[in-house]
Amino acid sequence: MAFHHNNVAMLSYSMLIAPLDPNPVTEMDRRINELRLKYRTYMVEVDVDYGAIMMPMMFSHDFGDQIQQYATLVDPKRNQFEVLVERNNQGIYLTKGWHAIRDFYKVQFGSWVTVVFMGDGRFDIRMKNKFGKRIRYPTFNPPMNFRVEHSAVPVTVDWFVPRPFMHDGMNFQFTYEKKLAVADVESGFLELAEVGFAQMALDRETSIVDMVDENGNIWNCTLSFSMNPAPNFKIGGGWELMVKARKFAEGVRVVVGAPAVGMNLTLYFCVIRR
Numbered sequence: 001m002a003f004h005h006n007n008v009a010m011l012s013y014s015m016l017i018a019p020l021d022p023n024p025v026t027e028m029d030r031r032i033n034e035l036r037l038k039y040r041t042y043m044v045e046v047d048v049d050y051g052a053i054m055m056p057m058m059f060s061h062d063f064g065d066q067i068q069q070y071a072t073l074v075d076p077k078r079n080q081f082e083v084l085v086e087r088n089n090q091g092i093y094l095t096k097g098w099h100a101i102r103d104f105y106k107v108q109f110g111s112w113v114t115v116v117f118m119g120d121g122r123f124d125i126r127m128k129n130k131f132g133k134r135i136r137y138p139t140f141n142p143p144m145n146f147r148v149e150h151s152a153v154p155v156t157v158d159w160f161v162p163r164p165f166m167h168d169g170m171n172f173q174f175t176y177e178k179k180l181a182v183a184d185v186e187s188g189f190l191e192l193a194e195v196g197f198a199q200m201a202l203d204r205e206t207s208i209v210d211m212v213d214e215n216g217n218i219w220n221c222t223l224s225f226s227m228n229p230a231p232n233f234k235i236g237g238g239w240e241l242m243v244k245a246r247k248f249a250e251g252v253r254v255v256v257g258a259p260a261v262g263m264n265l266t267l268y269f270c271v272i273r274r
Helices: 002-017 027-039 057-066 100-104 182-186 194-201 238-246
Strands: 041-046 070-074 080-087 092-094 111-119 122-129 174-179 190-193 208-212 218-226 232-237 253-258 266-271
Touching: 002 027, 002 057, 027 041, 057 092, 057 111, 080 100, 100 238, 174 190, 174 194, 182 190, 190 194, 194 232, 194 253, 208 232, 208 238, 218 238, 232 238
Parallel strands: 070 122, 208 266
Antiparallel strands: 041 111, 070 080, 080 092, 111 122, 174 253, 190 232, 208 218, 218 232, 253 266
16 A cells, blocks of 8 residues: 555656646646646745845755756746856756846845746746835847856855855956946947957957956957047946846946956946945
């Protein structure tokens, strides 16, 4: 009798963790799919001051072997957030890229996120604030797609708890601090005067540059040099997307950093939070 019970339990468990059926046909298929969706639904928090989360142990146990180095979070408006997946002997963590959620949805006091594992490294997400009110999902055409820089993946030992992403201070050997003007926000271009930082860190012949923000997201930008009204560099493309995604306004103070003198093809960026 116990053997029969264990077999039934194992069959039920195998059914629940099996891949979702993208096109259920029969009523039974639809009911099984609904059960699978419920089984792979979890609740996590967004802490405004801590840019990482540990996934529930139930997820690690049931689906941990189905998720790779990066995962994608997708909201109801199809906005996407790529996040780095790290592990230790305690569980699975989402780190680099996680805090983009805070800035995109303007989370002020923390929030609750319902995550549904859809397979292939994808989670569908729904959000509520700490008071249980549904958070509005911004609409973009095409939807916003946050990607993280892949150049440096940390190695995590079994006992070490993965930490939120932080810029490497070596990438800010040369810095340019600026209070955003109306033109920086509305024109689609961030203007950097050529003197000082830009003269040392940028090259007039370069037409593209990447910017990595303080959440680890990478923005593919254009770079142009102009003599009018005074010698300056203009960063566009991904800069305009970042302004829209993070809802920058006039007066926001930012820092742009570079690791070395010369032709830097990647710049580093952060907002100064008071």
